[in-house]
Structure formats: C-alpha cells, structure tokens
Amino acid sequence: MSQRQVLQGVMSLLRPLLLDVVPTIQQTAALALGRLANYNGDLAEAVVKGDILPQLVYSLAEQNRFYKKAAAFVLRAVGKHSPQLAQAIVDCGALDTLVICLEDFDPGVKEAAAWALGYIARHNAELSQAVVDAGAVPLLVLCIQEPEIALKRIAASALSDISKHSPELAQTVVDVGAIAHLAQMILNPDSKLKRQVLSALSQIAKHSVDLAEMVVEAEIFPVVLTCLKDKDDYVKKNASTLIREIAKHTPELSQLIVNTGGVAAVTDCIGSCKGNIRLPGIMMLGYVAAHSENLAMAVIVSKAVPQLSVCLSEEPEDHIKAAAAWALGQIGRHTPEHARAVAVTNTLPVLLSLYMSTESSEDLQTKSKKAIKSILQKCTYLPALEPFLYDAPPNILKHVVGQFSKVLPHDSKARRLFVTSGGLKKVQEIKAGPGSLLQEYINSINSCYPEEIVRYYSPGYSDALLQRVDSYQPLAN
C-alpha cells in the first residue's frame, strides 16, 4: 500500500510539471506519466482521478510534436486497462483531439494517436462507435497508405479493433475503402504488419456473408496462401483465421477456397505448427466439410484426415482436441465413403477413448460422442467397427451392432470375417433387454448365420454340451 501511496505522491508531483514553462520538462513529465500509467491500472485510475486528462487534451491541440507524442502515449496507457478508463478518456473529449493528431505531418504523432484510438476502441462496441463517430476511420485508412511501416502496423491494428465488435462498425470501415488497401499490404514482407492486416481482414469478414464476399472480391486468394507459409507463427494463425471466417458462411465461399487449393495449404500449415496456432486451421477444415458432401470429399482428397487424426492424438490441450474431433465428425458424417475414409485412419478408437476418459472436459466428451455417433451411423467399414464391440458403452454399442446388422446380411465375406474374428461370439455375449432395439439387431445378425454356429457361440454352450454328455445314455447293445 505504501508503495502505491508513494507512487500517487509522484503523480501529484508530476502534475504541476505538466504546466511548466520549459517545453522539454512538459514532454518529459508527460512521458513519465505515460510510463507509470502503462505499468499499472491503479496508476492509470489515479491519472484519471487527478484531473490530468483535460489538461493533456487541451495542450495536445497546441503543442509541438514531441509533446503530442507523449500526451498520446499517456492516453493510450490509461485507455488500455479497462473500459471504464477508456470511457473516462472519451468523456473528456480526447477523441476529437486525437483525430486531429491523426492529420498531423509527423508520422510519430500519427502513430501515437492511432495507437491510443486502437486501444480505446478495443474494449467494447460503444467505445468503438464513439471512435468512429469522431471521424477516425477515413484518417486511419490514410495512415495505412503512409510509407512508414510502424504507422501502417498501428493503423491496421486500430482498424481491426474497431471492426471486430459489430457488423455495422465493420461496414463503416469497409465503406471507407479499407479493404483494398489492406489487401495490397498482404504482400508486404514485414511479418508484424502482415499479422495486423490479416487480423483486420478476418474481423471484417467474420460478421456476414456480404462482408466476407467483399473481402474475397479484393482478390486475396491465392496470395493469402503464401502467408500460411510464413516463418512467423502468428501470421500463420491469423491467415488461417481469415480463411476460416470466410469459409464458414456459405458453401459457395468454401467452394471458392477449395478451388484455389486453400485446403491443401491449410493442411500443410496445420502440420507445420503446434498448439493454439493450429486451432483456426482445424476449425476451417471442419467448416468446409460441414457444408456439403462434395466439399467433405474434397477435404478428404486433400489428405486432411490423417493430419487431423495426428492433431487429435498429439495435442495436449482439450479444446484443440475437441475442435479436431468436431472436424472429423463433420467430415465423416455424410456418406459411407466419407465414414470409411475417417475410419481407415484408426481415429475411432482414439475418439472413443477420449469420450470414455474421465479426464477430458465436458466439451471434449460431448464433441467426441457426437463425432462417433455421426460417423458410426454411416460407417460400413467393418474392421474399424469391430474394436467397438469390445470397449464401447451401451449407448454406442447399440449403433455399432445396428451397423453390423445392416451390412452382414448382404456380404458373405464380411460374415466369414465376422465369425473368424470373434465378433459373433462377442455379439452373443451382449445382454440386451427383450424387445429393445439392441435385441432386434442381435436377432437380425443371428438370422444371417445357420443355427449351429449361433448356438456354438452362445455363452454357456460348452456347459450345455457337457450336461448333455452327462445325461446321455449310450444305447445298450
């Protein structure tokens, strides 16, 4: 506590220095305030409570560029901690002055002002709307076109923060023509700039189909796919986020992405990174496959399923596993061909173990259960189904046995295999309530085989035989 009091004492000492005659002292005092507020939220609150902001805002309009930079830094540091502090900044009329600073000649001033606006707009939709109402968006788009890389970065990040809250805000950003400039900058070699640009485009595209179509019309494909090969992990993540946001709206957009080879690029990207970076790529594959069976087949053809099963088994985090399980379920649920493609990679036992394990989170359990169910309902690949007879819980067993009962009456080789692999034995051992669906399936399986075999494999047959041996009287000759 005493440290805090000391710091607040410092605050009250710094405040009169802001009004000093010598401009260097003013600038340094402002810089000091900014650094203090940057470090801690309480100090930022102290800055607000100490009524320093109106003074800063007033002098922001008049002073030279070093002071403007320092004052904008203070505003940014205060505004980044919480929405209330940002609201306090907006209330003292800082937005108009910051927007005026955006028109300044010095790129450092523009950068500081854009940064402050970005941090303010980050918190919620009302603050974003306030920033937009102050007329910042056209100036930010002008800032993006400036030659300085740092300014471009900050402006792109500010646009991303503004457009992420609601479709109307994204529409405002689009109306100013931001998409064309952002799309041009994807080709820039600087990786931090690419991060921000891709993040901005994905925030715009995520809200509605029209916005996503507008982003696509800016001809980002196939240039975006080169970003998936970038060295920087966050560039890859943001690029796959962008592709995901576009793919999730309609089948036509997904089709477009598939036609440009996006699925292969995303699959390779998933293979080359670990952890949270993979997550948007995995979700993108799930979204594409969910739309229609042709797209799911296209995803399978792009060799995505082995990659996804690798993700499922390797990743330590539950939410990434849940995403992979969901994606596999979307791929396999359409037709037997799709289910076979998923089952061949031996993912079903993994999914089952995830479902059964008590350590997995609820989300993971529900998602793996849904995936298993949807794949099983179409799966006719019997070698993959057999392990399920042994381990599965009753509610899944029902579906497995049902699938067997659908396939076995028609395929003689499968019947033979079923017997030799011990599946028939296992089926006999299943206890099912009479009249239940499971019993019906078991009966239909039994009816595919001659009676002797069924009796042979029924439990307790050896005992019954021995009993017969005991009770048999040989014919007295």
Next chain:
Amino acid sequence: MATLARLQARSTFLAHQYYFRNSAVDVFRKKEYDAAVKIQSWFRGCRIRAYLRYLHRVATVIQKCWRGYLGRQHYQLIVKLEFCTMKMNLYNAMAVRIQKRWRGYRIRKYCFNYFYLKEYLKAVSETNDAIREALEEFAEMKEREEKKADLEREEKKRDYQARKMHYLLSTKQIPGIYNSPFRKDPDPWELRLQKAKPLISQRPKVKQKRGVNISNRLACTSARSLPQSEILPPIDRKQCQGPFRDITEVLEQRYKPLEPTLWMAEPINELKMAREELRKQEWMRNINDNMFLPFSSYHKNKKYIPLMHSSSKYGPNSYGSQHFRDENPKKWICDKKFKFHEDRNVCLTYSLLYPHCLEQHLAKERKKERKKERKRKEKRKKERRKRFPNCITII
C-alpha cells in the same frame, strides 16, 4: 211284452253288436280308406312328379340356354378386360423402361454426376499439389533470401573487422599474426586483410560547394591556405635534375592568393545583384504577392461565350432592339438616330462595357473613314482633271 223284454235284453246286445259290427267295419273301413288314400296319393304323386320332371327338364333347358348366354357375355367381358390389362401392362412396362432410363440419366447427369465429381476431385487434388509446390518454392525462396542476407551481413561484418585490424597485416620484414612462417598457406584472414582498405576515422563531412565562387576565392586569402593532399609523396625517389628554386618560394608563387583589381573585386553584375537583393527584401516585406491590378476585373480575361439560342452563324441575333430598349419612333425628338458622344474617353468606357459594340462601332468608323477618303480622292481627281485635262496622274 216278452219280445219287448227280450228285445230290450237284446238291445244292449244289439247295441253292442251294432256297435261291434259298425266298428269292425270301421276298422276295415279305416284300413281300406287309408289304403285307398295311399294308392290315390301315390298315383297323384307319380303324376305330379312326372309333371314336375317335365317342368324341371324344361326349366333346365331354359336356364341352360340363358346361362350359356350370360356366360358367353361374361367371357367376352373377361377377354376384353384381359386384353386391355395386357395392353396396359405392356404400356406400363415400356413406360417404366423409359422412365427408368430417363431417371437414371437425369440423376447421373444433373443431380449427381459421378464422373464430374471424380473429375472435380482430381482437379482439386491437382490444384492442391500445384499450390503445395508453389508454396514450397516460395518458402525455399524466402529461406534462400534470408540465408543470402545473413551471409551478406556476415561478410560485411568480417570485412569491417578486417578493415579495423588492418594493422595486423604482414609486412615484408615481419610476418603478421595470421601469416605464420610455419604454416603452408596463409590464414584466410591474412588474405582478407590484404584485400581490405584501411579504416579511416570519419571526419565530419563538410559540404563542399561545387564551382569555386569568386567570393569564396577571396576568403582564402591567407598565406597558409595550402591544398591538403591525401597521398604523401614517396620518400625515396630519384633526385630530379637541375638547379631548383627553393621549394617554399615555389609554393608561395604557385599558391599566391589572388589580388584582383577594383574592377574585378566587385562583380560585374553587381547592379543586377543589388536589384535582386532589393526585390527579395521587398518580397519579404510584402503582404500580398499579387500585383496591383488597375481594375477589379482585370484578370478576368475569359472570352465571353454567348448562348447558343441567341447566337446564329453570323453572330448574335438581334433581339429586335439591340440595347433592350423599346423603339418608339413617335416619341423621338428628332429623325436621326442617337449618336455616341464624339468624346474619346466616353467612347472608351462605353466600349469596355459593350465590347461587341466597340467592334461594330470601330468597324463603322473605319467604313466611314474609308468612304471619306474615297470621296476626297475622287474630289482631287476631279479637280486635277479639271485643271490638267490631258495629263496622266501619278500618285
């Protein structure tokens, strides 16, 4: 009376006898009666049976014919129905064949074209491969560029180091560190040191003006302003032949500062420069850069483009009255038209207001003048002819 008694005694016997004889007869009567009835009934029965047989036969014949007729009708109906059914079955079968073919075709072509799907998937996988290749190439290119940039940086660093350590270069007498005599080849650093230029500590670069100004020349009037040469002359060179002057004298002579005459001391365009100076100072002090124009609309030199409606091929149409005034000849004071004042100034202002009028006016004037000239000429001619009727005039 005896008879009576006898009769009476006999009466019961009589009665019994009467009764028995009647009843005996009755017994037989009944029997006979029953027999007769039987015979009669049998006979009647035979007769009626014969009759019934007859009737049956006849009825059977009728019914036979009738049933035959009905049956044949029925049969025809059945045949007809069967025929129709057969035909319908045939048509149905044919229709089924057509529909089968059509449905198969439709589904296979329009709803789910397996081969198209196959082609599409093949195309997708080909595109995927192409994209994968392209991305690999791109990644490789980036890596190569990075490596190149790294190598270049390293090279620059080493080069800079070599330049800094230039003093470690081996000389003829003393081998350097990297050029040990026990080695077969000199160390690569040695070669690098040989190639590198020695690093000179950077002097603050003074911006040298190109083209020596005379004013600058005047500045270096001190006797110590000797040129700075970077390369020192070699130490052991052969002595040049001949008596030479003292080197200091020579240098003094050679680099004597310029002592220009007064004519040269001041620049030849001094006046022009002074004027320029003055103009610059005035320009600095001026509030407004625009030249003072005589009239407010002086700069408005745009040509007037009249309306198309009011202009024709030969110039603007007259509206009836050129100056937008009603002509009312009755109210005119005199017959002649209103004349402009002969005064020149008034003419000028008027001409500025109505430029097209000025042209016309000037044209008119010119016409008049020419007319007058011609008249005068005629007059002179006539006079001369009068005076000298026979001469040829040369003007």
